[in-house]
Amino acid sequence: MDIDLARAWAQAMAAAVEVHKDHLTQLDSAIGDADHGVNMHRGFSAVLSALAGLRPDTVGDVLDTTGLTFVSSVGGASGPLYGGAFRAMGAVLDTALADPGRFAVALAAGLASIRKLGAATPGDKTMIDAFAPAVTAFGQQADGGGDFATAALAAADAAEEGMRATVLMRARKGRASYLGARSVGHQDPGATSTALVFRALADTAVAR
Numbered sequence: 001m002d003i004d005l006a007r008a009w010a011q012a013m014a015a016a017v018e019v020h021k022d023h024l025t026q027l028d029s030a031i032g033d034a035d036h037g038v039n040m041h042r043g044f045s046a047v048l049s050a051l052a053g054l055r056p057d058t059v060g061d062v063l064d065t066t067g068l069t070f071v072s073s074v075g076g077a078s079g080p081l082y083g084g085a086f087r088a089m090g091a092v093l094d095t096a097l098a099d100p101g102r103f104a105v106a107l108a109a110g111l112a113s114i115r116k117l118g119a120a121t122p123g124d125k126t127m128i129d130a131f132a133p134a135v136t137a138f139g140q141q142a143d144g145g146g147d148f149a150t151a152a153l154a155a156a157d158a159a160e161e162g163m164r165a166t167v168l169m170r171a172r173k174g175r176a177s178y179l180g181a182r183s184v185g186h187q188d189p190g191a192t193s194t195a196l197v198f199r200a201l202a203d204t205a206v207a208r
């Protein structure tokens with residue numbers, strides 16, 4: 001991961017959210033308040049503007065700006081959760097170039113930030129159910145000597161599998177938890193946007 005790849009990742013996330021905005025909102029209308037697509041779109045639109053004026057020295061600069069912008073522009077639960085995760089990743093990536101092992105550490109820091117702030121654990125039907133398997137898959141590939149694109153592809157596949165698994169879960173955190181057993185049978189919106197985040201990373205890395 002270098003500065004150009006970090007920028008390209010942010011642009012790919014923004015593009016994916018633009019395409020899937022209505023789907024994310026539709027998922028949130030079933031078990032939340034129908035704003036997840038709008039929240040993510042507002043956040044990434046603001047991120048693109050912020051990054052356009054940034055002259056980063058490190059990968060961390062790109063991710064820290066992404067996170068700060070997210071926190072300040074998104075009102076829903078997902079704003080501080082994603083924003084904090086990008087900032088935590090940025091803090092680890094205070095270099096112009098990061099190898100897959102270092103990026104795996106950054107992803108783990110991002111996940112830890114989400115878990116700390118939201119106090120959710122795997123199985124609670126949140127973005128964590130896509131994020132955690134993605135971090136594990138990326139780390140396994142990195143440990144095995146896989147290159148960045150291979151690790152990112154494994155992470156994207158794991159995130160999508162985790163996303164699909166949220167359908168059968170009962171929500172224990174966030175607005176969806178108010179529905180209790182009625183949340184079962186619906187895919188979690190935040191796990192769905194997390195799958196987009198990791199697919200965007202894989203697409204960006206493979207296109208290199």
Ligand code: ADP
Pocket residue numbers: 028032033035036039040075076077078079081114117118119120125126127128173174175188189190191
């Ligand atoms: P809000 O719930 O405030 O309307 P969004 O609709 O933007 O915010 O985001 C909802 C998503 O946020 C959920 O689908 C879930 O994945 C995630 N989420 C909510 N609460 C938590 C939490 N405590 N920990 C982790 N993720 C959470």
Ligand code: MG
Pocket residue numbers: 028032033034035036076175
């Ligand atoms: Mg919502």
